[in-house]
Amino acid sequence: MSDQEKELKLLRDQIDSIDRQIHGLLNDRARCAQHVAEVKEKYQGSKDAVFYRPEREAQVLRRVMERNEGPLADHEVARLFREVMSVCLALEKPMHVAFLGPEGNFTQQAASKHFGHSAHCIPFNSGDEVFREVESGGAHYGVVPIENSSEGVVSHTLDLFKRFNLTICGEVELRIHHHVLRADDLGLDQITRIYLPQQTLSQCRSWLDSHFLSAERILVNSNAEAARMAIKQGAGAVAIASELVADLYQLNVVARNIDDQSDNSTRYLIIGDQEVGESGQDKTSILVTVRDKSGALYELLEHFHKHKISLTGIETRPANSENSHSAFYIDFEGHAANKHIQKVLQELQSETVELKLLGSYPVAVL
Numbered sequence: 001m002s003d004q005e006k007e008l009k010l011l012r013d014q015i016d017s018i019d020r021q022i023h024g025l026l027n028d029r030a031r032c033a034q035h036v037a038e039v040k041e042k043y044q045g046s047k048d049a050v051f052y053r054p055e056r057e058a059q060v061l062r063r064v065m066e067r068n069e070g071p072l073a074d075h076e077v078a079r080l081f082r083e084v085m086s087v088c089l090a091l092e093k094p095m096h097v098a099f100l101g102p103e104g105n106f107t108q109q110a111a112s113k114h115f116g117h118s119a120h121c122i123p124f125n126s127g128d129e130v131f132r133e134v135e136s137g138g139a140h141y142g143v144v145p146i147e148n149s150s151e152g153v154v155s156h157t158l159d160l161f162k163r164f165n166l167t168i169c170g171e172v173e174l175r176i177h178h179h180v181l182r183a184d185d186l187g188l189d190q191i192t193r194i195y196l197p198q199q200t201l202s203q204c205r206s207w208l209d210s211h212f213l214s215a216e217r218i219l220v221n222s223n224a225e226a227a228r229m230a231i232k233q234g235a236g237a238v239a240i241a242s243e244l245v246a247d248l249y250q251l252n253v254v255a256r257n258i259d260d261q262s263d264n265s266t267r268y269l270i271i272g273d274q275e276v277g278e279s280g281q282d283k284t285s286i287l288v289t290v291r292d293k294s295g296a297l298y299e300l301l302e303h304f305h306k307h308k309i310s311l312t313g314i315e316t317r318p319a320n321s322e323n324s325h326s327a328f329y330i331d332f333e334g335h336a337a338n339k340h341i342q343k344v345l346q347e348l349q350s351e352t353v354e355l356k357l358l359g360s361y362p363v364a365v366l
Contacts, residue, residue: 026084033088040092051093052140054170054270055279057085058362062281065365078366086116095119098130098139104224104245106174110268111143113366114172127157131164134271141169142271148176149265150203153315157269158329161287161358168285168359170270172366175263178204180255181246182238183231187254191215192236195226200240207258208240227251270361279362282335283312286345289319289327289354297328303347304332307340325353336360 001009040049064081065074089095099111101123111121122139124130130142144157178200180188193216194208200223201208208217220226223241227249230239239251246253290296297316304311312331319325334341336357349355 029084030088030091033091037092049093050274052089052095053277055277055282055362058170058279058281058365060085061365062279075366082113082366083116083118086118089116090118095141096139097121097141097143098124098133099143100127100130100145101125102222102224104227104241104248105222106176106242106244106266107143107145107268109242109244110145110172110174110266113174114143114170114268114270115141127160131160131166131271134273135164135166140272142166143172143268144271145266146171146269147267147313149263150261151199153313155315155317158315158317161329161356162327166271166273167275168269168361169272169274169276170361171283171364172268172270173265173364174268175265176203176259177242177257178240178259179243179246179253180238180258181227181230181241181249181251182254183234183251185252185254190236191238193218193233194238194240195220195229195233196240197222197226200226203264204240204258204260206260211255224248267364276359276361278335278337278360281363282333282360283331283363284334284336284341284360285329285331285358286348287327287329287354287356287358288348288352289325290352292324292326296326299351300328300330300348303344307344309334309341309344329358334360 037049037051040051044050061078061081064078068074068077095115095118097111097115097119099107099121101108102125103123108121108123111119115121124133127144130144133139134142145154146157147153182191188211191212194212195218196204198219201217201219218229220229223239223245226239227241227245230237230251231249238254239245240258243253245251288300290300301311310333312333313329314331315329317327317329319327336342336345337360345355345357
């Protein structure tokens with residue numbers, strides 16, 4: 001045995017020993033999770049027991065990142081713990097998560113990022129169906145897009161909060177990356193047809209113009225459909241989609257990250273029917289309806305300024321009632337359980353036609 005082989009053997013033996021310790025600790029954690037489930041069922045009852053606590057998971061992931069000393073990056077360590085927590089939660093109670101489909105899209109990717117791959121994610125055709133499935137109890141939670149960095153707010157999602165009595169339980173931010181996928185391994189050669197949705201085209205147009213100006217662009221309803229068409233058409237056909245789609249349909253990634261904006265991202269909301277406790281870094285969302293008058297929005301925002309509360313988002317939507325009313329969706333820092341937030345909400349309540357608290361929830365960790 002050479003000197004190199006001797007040194008490598010020592011290191012590999014050390015890795016094997018560490019792996020055994022990790023394995024044992026993982027099983028210890030899983031057994032502890034099972035005991036947590038037993039305690040909750042004992043005191044809350046099997047029907048009413050709440051197994052998923054968004055604020056608790058956010059705190060755990062933040063601590064993971066705070067104590068990380070490397071060489072693994074903070075987000076990579078948090079991602080590993082996210083999956084450990086997902087597996088352990090599945091031992092307590094398997095999670096059923098509805099998401100705005102179809103299968104293989106970025107919303108499914110966001111759902112897996114937030115809940116881990118041990119959650120059962122089910123696609124639905126519309127945001128209405130996602131909200132209805134959660135409200136009826138068919139799914140524990142739902143995941144819907146709310147805002148894209150390049151295309152703005154998803155207004156339809158906002159309007160659904162007027163119709164359904166659901167709570168925002170969390171948020172997840174996902175960096176959007178599109179790739180060129182094809183069934184063969186010819187790279188970027190001989191591409192004649194490109195399948196992609198309209199939204200994807202708008203986010204990758206400049207790259208496509210500079211690389212495949214003469215190739216035919218065929219619009220389809222989803223990235224998953226683009227993948228299926230690329231497989232069906234065969235030679236010369238490619239799809240523009242995510243890495244998740246590539247994995248689902250076993251396609252080759254022949255060009256990565258072709259987005260015109262490298263920082264393109266989408267924010268998603270986690271909807272459910274439970275109130276979420278304080279995590280230490282929280283956000284609150286409300287819907288307020290006011291009578292139309294000069295300076296109405298200024299008067300609303302003045303309360304936040306007076307109490308030094310930072311807004312993170314505001315969107316104007318038409319009210320459902322008469323034209324003399326306007327509705328505003330407002331996101332701001334802080335939790336509704338905090339006294340200074342309660343003061344603002346009380347002041348707003350007295351000056352608005354309607355105030356609906358949509359939820360207080362942890363700021364996205366991953």
